[in-house]
Amino acid sequence: xxxxxxxxxxxxxxxxxxxxxxxxxxxxxxxxxxxxxxxxxxxxxxxxxxxxxxxxxxxxxxxxxxxxxxxxxxxxxxxxxxxxxxxxxxxxxxxxxxxxxxxxxxxxxxxxxxxxxxxxxxxxxxxxxxxxxxxxxxx
Numbered sequence: 001x002x003x004x005x006x007x008x009x010x011x012x013x014x015x016x017x018x019x020x021x022x023x024x025x026x027x028x029x030x031x032x033x034x035x036x037x038x039x040x041x042x043x044x045x046x047x048x049x050x051x052x053x054x055x056x057x058x059x060x061x062x063x064x065x066x067x068x069x070x071x072x073x074x075x076x077x078x079x080x081x082x083x084x085x086x087x088x089x090x091x092x093x094x095x096x097x098x099x100x101x102x103x104x105x106x107x108x109x110x111x112x113x114x115x116x117x118x119x120x121x122x123x124x125x126x127x128x129x130x131x132x133x134x135x136x137x138x139x
Contacts, residue, residue: 017088019061019084019087019088019091022055022057022058022060023058023059023060023061023091024060024061024062025060025061025062025098025100030054030060030062030098031062031064031100033051033054033098034049034050034051034062034098034099034100035049035100037051037052038050038051038098038100039051039123039126039127040126041119041122041123041126042104042119043104043115043118043119044104044105044115045103045104045105045107045111045112045115046083046101046102046103046104046112046115046116046119047101047102047104048099048100048101048102048116048119048123049099049100049102050097050098050099050100050123050127051097051098052096052097052098052127053096053097053098054098056096057096058091058096059087059091059094059095059096059097059098059099060097060098060099061083061084061087061098061099061100061101062098062099062100062101063080063083063084063100063101063102064100064101064102065079065080065083065102065103069103069104070106075106078106079103079106081109082103082107082108082109082112083101083103083112085109085113086109086112086113086116087099087101087116089113090113090116090117094120095124097123097127101116
């Protein structure tokens with residue numbers, strides 16, 4: 001299962017606390033591809049859209065926090081920080097997919113992380129190709 005990491009353990013181990021640029025979706029083309037090809041899982045706090053990564057290796061994140069979430073920039077930025085931190089702490093255990101995270105309501109980072117962990121099995125089930133139906137008359 002996904003083990004919990006916290007900031008002090010990461011800092012004590014000498015790991016950087018930032019997401020590297022390679023861990024982010026940056027171009028509008030990358031965002032469009034994930035929105036078009038991705039599968040969705042909606043929780044109480046976040047909506048997650050995931051698609052197989054076009055860049056092999058580690059998972060990547062894109063955030064979409066618009067004015068619909070809140071008209072106050074302070075709240076939108078707080079939501080971005082919570083989403084980024086939740087992703088960063090779970091990143092070593094996530095599959096190599098591209099993720100877009102959309103907040104639905106304000107929530108602290110531990111709750112966002114827990115919800116992301118709950119939504120992963122749903123995404124994995126939807127990501128699998130459908131199984132072939134048993135042959136009826138052609139076998």
